[in-house]
Amino acid sequence: MLRRFLGALGVLTTLVPDRIVDVFEGIAVENPEENTVHPWFNPLIRAEGVVITLAALRGGRLYAWLMNVTGIFGAVLLFIPRLYEHIAGSLVYEDPESVEWNEHLTDGVRVIGAVYVLLALLDRRRRNGR
Template sequence: MLRQFLGALGILTTLVPDRIVDVFEAIAVENPDENTVHSWFGPLIRAEGVVITFAALRGGRPYAWLMNVTGIFGAVLLFIPRVYEQIAGPLVYEDPESVEWNEHLTDGVRVIGAVYVLLALFDRRRRNGS
């Protein structure tokens, strides 16, 4: 069921990357109208969606790889949530210093990190037959 959910999420990300950015900004940024997203960020999100969709549909090694990367990324978010701002700012915005992050972003990033770690652990356990 997780694979189907990730596949659907990948398809959604592939089809409407700009909407994904809008949702991200509505949740994470206090001043989204004052910031300019890099022109190449939408295609990058679309490419991420294609990779997620491929891994979810293919299963096997690509899916295991995706879940392992998800778990590692989740651990970073869980234990070092401020890294997210340091990475996301320059990755997403032309002027990352002008971004005013939501005051609750750190807590939200930790929760997302914990969910990613748990999903990766549950999937690993399933793959190992435990």
């Protein structure tokens, strides 16, 4: 079931990366209209969507690798949520210093991190047959 969900998310990300950015900004950023997204960011998101879709469809080592990376990334989000603002700001925006993050972003990032870690652990447990 998780693979299907990730596959659908990957397809969605591949097809409408600009909408994914809009949703992200609507949740995470107070002043999205004042910030300019790097021109190469949408193709980067699209490429991520393709990788996620392929991993979900194929399964095996690629999917296991994706879930391991998801767990590691989730641990970073859970334990060092402010680092996300620095990484995302520089990765997404041309002028990351002008981004005004939503005041509840840190809590949301921690929750997402915890979910990522949980999903990775559940997947590892499934792969190990427990």
